[in-house]
Amino acid sequence: MMSQEQNDLITRIGPNTPAGKLMRKYWQPAALVDELEGPRPIRPVRLLGENFVLFRDEQGRYGLIDRDCPHRGADLAFGRLENGGLRCSFHGWLFDVDGNCLETPAEPANSNLCKNIKQRAYPVVEKSGILWAYLGEGEPPAFPEIDCFVAPDAYTFAFKGKMECNWLQALEVGIDPAHASFLHRFFHDEDPNDAYGKQFRAASADSDLPMTKILREYDRPIINVERTEYGLRIIALRQIDEERTHVRVTNQLFPHGFVIPMSADMTITQWHVPIDDENCYWYAIFTSYGQPVDKKKMRDQRLELYELPDYVSRKNKSNDYGFDPHEQETETYTGMGADINVHDQWAVESMGKIQDRTREHLGTSDKAIIQYRRMLRQEIDKAANGGEPMLFLDEGSARSVQGPATMDGIGPTRGWEIYWMEVDVKRRRGAPWAAPVPEEIAEKVPHISAAE
Template sequence: MISAELNDLMTRVGPGAPAGTLLRRYWQPVALVDELAGPRPVKAVRLLGQDLVLFRDEHGHLGLMDRDCPHRGADLAYGRLEGGGLRCPFHGWLFDKSGQCLETPAEPAGSKLCTRIRQAAYPVVERSGIVFGYLGDGEPPAFPEFDCFVAPDSHTFAFKGLFDCNWLQALEVGIDPAHASYLHRFFQDEDTSESYGKQFRGASADSSMPITQVLREYDRPEIRVHPTDYGMRLTALRQLNDRDMHVRVTNVVFPQAFVIPMSSEMTISQWHVPVDDTSCYWYAIFTSFTGPVDKQQMRAQRLELYELPDYVPRKNRANGYGYDVQEQLTETYTGMGMDINVHDQWAVESQGRIQDRTREHLGTTDKGIIAYRKLLVKAIEDTQAGESAPMLIRADEAANFSGPPSIDGIGLAENPDAYWRDADLERRRKSDWASARLGA
């Protein structure tokens, strides 16, 4: 259990809040690039408790600004895209992507008022189908050369979904390898050849054994936590027999992302991004090491669960997450359907919009969560003291980061670390884009 004060320290993210100040030192996903498609690429966004407007001007340049017009506070999300920027419909004030006011047309001729007006604006970039923004002070850190950022566009797919809860409990479900044997348990195994685009439905690498069978029959994993330069690596080991070990390697990338295996050919890099203190979006980049991603199929699969334009889950608190008692008796452990995103959503939302951690009792399998919280609190305290924090890297350091390796497979029990390292290297050697980087 932890104190209420420490819980607030870790979870509150608004302007001036200690955790919010820390997270503003990093690039944060703002929107999917797809959300700016269409005739009017302007979108209202809320991030870390701030109301912003994201837009693409006539020249194709991205801009991210505070949403309230500095004249009289009207909503710039309804602005007109013209004149090299975004124009407020109230009095015609025009702002470029840097926030500089270019025109105040209702003012007297010759007025210099616009030269003295600047709206708060923030750096913004596109990476692998996601628009990232930087809300902090000073220069933003460099992007590490992780797989999700260096793979060709054809081999990545980005999506997102809304969680009705605080960002930290949403992130912590991914730092908990043990829950998969229960929360994501299926009582029957499906044809693994039909598992494309579905997590925990295919076969483990280097075997024909369905991952659903592994999780169901071997439900007491040994969990190892290893500090890394990017955060931490978690290894979940399930002893299948005297010879074979199921090995699952996942990663926490500080401050709020994890990289996990989706299948033998694909990984997921996922961020949990605060909208405010009580809601967050997950943003994911799916990265393929084999052929191009079937983006149409991946998108269609996910739109069965999420409703546009805000990517709100169709199964949610209001409809009991689709819970069905007969299904819970005969098909799934939760009774909430076959999509594990619904399972995770229920698990984290049912804790409350901000989990009361003064009431929790952690166990041995929560060692990753305990290690992450220590890392988070130290980074918050260091930031408050004006010091550095993990992953605030320079451009000349970006190439020092690769991968990180993320494997789900079956190897010899005698040396699981050697297995996942060899499996990662072999997958890269067989990949057109990843093999080209091995000699770099």
């Protein structure tokens, strides 16, 4: 059981907190590229408990600066894009993407005031459909060469959704393999051929068994957790019979992401980004190893649930997440529809804005959560003492962090340890883009890891 002090340590991410200092060591998703399309590319952004404004100037450069104008604190999110920057609507002060004050037009013509004004600005880069911001001090780290960053644009799709709860409970649902057999249980199986863009609806690799059937009928997985250079590898085993075992390999990507299989051809890399202590966004990049992603279909599917401009779920606390007791009796375990994002949102929001971990009782199936929390505390301590935490990478080490491997399939009960690696490597070798084979995997399956 956890003390209140320990819970505060791992959940609070404001600028003067230990976990906040850790989080500012990493690039953070600040917005989807889509959000700055259109005639007025300006968005207010609340990130890690601070308020910013994100904009794209007339030259196409992205800037993230503090939201309050340094003149008298007016809101720059209502500013005007002109003359090479963002102009405050109150007195016309103008700032470029680096926070330089370009003009103070209400001042006398010979005034030097502008030269002494600097708005805090933060680096922004575009990567795989997401605009990433670095809020820390010093040089930002390099991005790891994981699949969602290596794949060509046509093979990725990015989206997001808001959750009204602390980032940590949102992350922890994604590294909990046991919950899927209950929270995401469907009492009937649908045609896997209609599963495009849907999680837990396709057939598992090397079988014709729908994932819904496996989760429903085999609800006591054996869970293995391994420490890796990027976080954790989590392997859930559901033995079907003496010859066959369902193997699902997922990963925790430090500090607040995970990488999971969506289907035989697609993975999801998802981050749980603190807006503040009591709200977060999930940002996901869907990566395809087969055909180019049907971005329009994926986006249209998700916009059935999520409402712009803030990507808020139409099923939420205010309408009981669409709960239908008849559906709960006959169709789904939760009675909250077929979209698993709604299930997850109910689960984590129902814990409260910040889960009270002093009242929880963890079991054997929570071993990934237990290991992650231990790792999180270690890295918070490392950052607090001036060290470089896990996955704070330079250009050289960034190239060594690849993959990570994921899979969902039915393999041999004896020999599953090699089977999942073979499935992952074959998928990479068959991809139309150069999907790298992680070195540690290549060493263990050399018979198929060499390029054909």
